[in-house]
């Protein structure tokens with residue numbers, strides 16, 4: 490049995506797809522086992538996220554991994570997707586072959602809880618979308634916290650934001666859900682914008698990936714076209730692959746610099762709603778260090794590993 494048993498909850502999404510490719514290769518290396526996956530609304534609708542997750546796993550030869558449907562809307566907030574970045578279908582409008590696996594109908598929170606109980610505390614939960622599914626699971630099953638080893642997220646930021654000046658998309662999309670996760674009692678590893686924007690891929694690195702003939706390289710080449718045009722229009726000279734970070738951190742934390750801190754979510758502020766507030770630099774601490782705030786990455790080792798993992802996916 491591998492050292493890491495993971496569950497991936499995604500709003501699949503272009504960089505969620507890259508994260509799935511990395512996870513598939515890490516599983517093939519024997520370093521992780523993917524126990525299950527679930528889909529949530531966020532970058533795209535739940536319907537697209539569910540289909541995309543199933544189809545990407547199918548293309549990677551991982552159709553045996555069960556994928557469960559989750560929330561179609563945030564707990565309280567209105568649903569706003571990010572079609573301007575990820576395309577209407579979440580994958581830059583690229584249509585993938587349908588997964589041969591029968592579609593699961595059990596809801597994400599029920600399946601996650603069952604898996605966590607069976608794993609007896611070994612399960613690591615990776616969230617690369619809004620936290621709605623996880624929050625529903627914690628509310629429905631108050632003892633879930635006993636069964637999760639840790640939660641690793643792409644989300645938040647110690648400094649700044651992308652969807653507003655103060656908030657990162659995944660947290661802003663459902664701040665009430667993120668608040669439940671940070672208050673759950675399970676330790677959170679927060680790969681926020683502070684680190685995910687540092688792991689940028691430059692054009693020559695993108696070209697290297699595009700030359701690969703594996704499923705991962707082809708998926709990357711095709712699904713990133715739409716968002717690369719958006720990044721260019723924003724004056725960003727490369728591509729951020731945010732969601733890859735919590736997956737790589739799980740196995741290779743030595744690539745990263747991180748600090749323990751208390752982190753909670755602003756749910757009320759009218760210009761700061763969705764901000765992750767961390768107490769690293771203040772005099773008055775929160776009194777609890779519920780999170781590992783990931784702040785920096787060795788970019789060269791990160792992109793080398795990312796390219797290797799895409800090149801290791803099946804043909």
Ligand code: RIB
Pocket residue numbers: 502503504505531532617618643651657658659731732
């Ligand atoms: O904030 C970065 C966004 O891009 C998030 O939605 C993240 O999950 C990625 O898809």
Ligand code: CA
Pocket residue numbers: 499500501502504505531532617618732
């Ligand atoms: Ca995502």
